[in-house]
Amino acid sequence: MANTPYPQSYYAASANAVAPRPVLQGEVETDVCVIGAGYTGLSSALFLLENGFRVTVLEAAKVGFGASGRNGGQIVNSYSRDIDVIERSVGPQQAQLLGQMAFEGGRIIRERVAKYQIQCDLKDGGVFAALNSKHMGHLESQKRLWERYGHTQLELLDERRIREVVACDNYVGGLLDMSGGHIHPLNLALGEAAAVESLGGTIYEQSAAVRIERGANPVVHTAEGRVRAKFIIVAGNAYLGNLVPELAAKSMPCGTQVITTAPLGDDVAKTLLPQDYCVEDCNYLLDYYRLTSDKRLIFGGGVVYGARDPANIEAIIRPKMLKAFPQLKDVKIDYAWTGNFLLTLSRLPQVGRLGDNIYYSQGCSGHGVTYTHLAGKVLAEALRGQAERFDAFAGLPHYPFPGGQMLRTPFAALGAWYYGLRDKFGM
Template identity: 40%
Template structure:
């Protein structure tokens, strides 16, 4: 089974697709068009950039290989959380403390930008405030407390500490030692949000083409992109397709690894039960390296994510294995059925830091959000729009982060990563 065939299989039984109304469809590209900026990829990063570029007066075209939000943007856990997928120590080591603070502040700006766009464009996407980070052991609890101290003292970002005596009042589970609460982070229905962004971009004059996979990119002064139905001639291009770019940009493909991650969603439960599980209705994530993340939805279901896979296949017995994880966390849900189960591919980098940069002078790229991109993609779209409009200061701050290719190439990097992840799983258990 090919990568794209597997991806279609993983996306078939998505709660998001079943509950997000689609009001707009966009025809494939036909013929030749010209524009200031062409964007490859109609997910959160591409659409966010398109909206900002159009607001700056540029003529923008978006080319989406399938349908908008079909990739990770429309299938993720729906959690918009402070910071990056990597620790701030990774950023400090490369950029120093002052610039690491700038990066952290931009991750918080990303949360504000997300709320701003929901309000400005009237996007109905089930937003709720609140994130709870939980520790699965006393050792992990100490690590989480140390992180909270550092983020408050070095980065000026306070969070509420949840001591062991109080943790079950926040999350009605016996699994956790302690936790933190951040009211500024939160969660939403990602596919509804993607489609809301697309509507706002189209209303602003962005030309969007679906079912328009880019088959070649040629830099010849400007940039020419070709699809099966036509071509786009642009002054500048943004590559925002992440793991789906594949052979279009081989040098970029080597620096990210597609890792499968999976989510189940329960049947609707009694609202009173949902309220007892997570009384604040915040989203929750543990601090293991291979983590669980979950939240209750607006229609009172438990949406529970976790597990990873390094092959391109849906794991066997996904519904049951994920249901066991859910029930291990919440025995109260022992009789609750699973109605949806789906997966998708996360684009991770070696150090889990985002990978932004240029190919030549006029092809920009955004990738490597490493499972932490719901809010950050919006900020990434803004900073690349600034760069394409002549102010590259914030984009170049991210572009200074150095990234290495995964060892072994496309064929051998997966076994190498499996060994590495096995080591981190063992550390989680110690």
């Protein structure tokens, strides 16, 4: 029997202690079978359990094994493509609904943390950092756009103000979102899993779904068991593989890399990020960073298209960190890891239904911490017969990558190269 452990990340090393969960053996009956115990699956399960459904969750490895337990830990509002892009793509009613939901995911996270007393080092405050005047103009427009949808916890930062929140000389300004923030992402997932179980839900680990038997009463098969359900929620994202071929056709797994320093000590940490906000820059291929509760710097960035694991992650990310903080040149890197996210061509999430009873959400395109929590609520609403918000997402247009699966990686990499040049020259 396969036993897939967590990657050797800072998050796994500092995770709250939990007992291993059982492997599915034999047959189980339930109302909803959720495939994937990441944020989308756990959020769906929680909302469904709170509304009286019986829920069984199947996880191929361990809770939060994928992007949910490996990401930068930043609570960032909206979607990978912002509301103005959505407004140009769909009608006003659909855009209005999606715009209203753009700030809900962060609220859901905070509600879950408070309600279920989840210990995940939640901190408020996130900064978008501008490297040039073009970025600053974008942030000014973003502030007006978000305020138009009722999101007002925003402050534009000039060059003096951004120096007060991040000790980096590269930025000309920024935008502070106090409803943003950061968490220990794996501990958030573990806390949500415990909440699922406290409500009577069941989670099986090391129990990969290998086949879905579709029909009026679908069955999800694993190596040693099966789950009979009324509904299925597919929440595997970049780790789903080819279980549902029609979902794989319009998406592409991509890898991002993260490093974590040795503990810096309170004094050094406070000089880098005095208010303990998280930061991401405004480049297309952006860098992001924050402090941990034990005063390490977590720094991430870069994209590997096709989700290959780089041979030397530190060699890729450390120069980025030193460009922002040259004062850390002698600091040791204790952890380096990669994790996959699922990219769509539009960079908007894909939500829908296959037949009458298989629902899915995928393709957060690197912007998933808040969206996945919203997705769980939207999917649960749809299963309860309240489909207006589900339909708003399901109606977003999506397209296959040019050249199909064989050419999607080189085409995406070529596009990234182009945008990387624009970032480099401030175009």
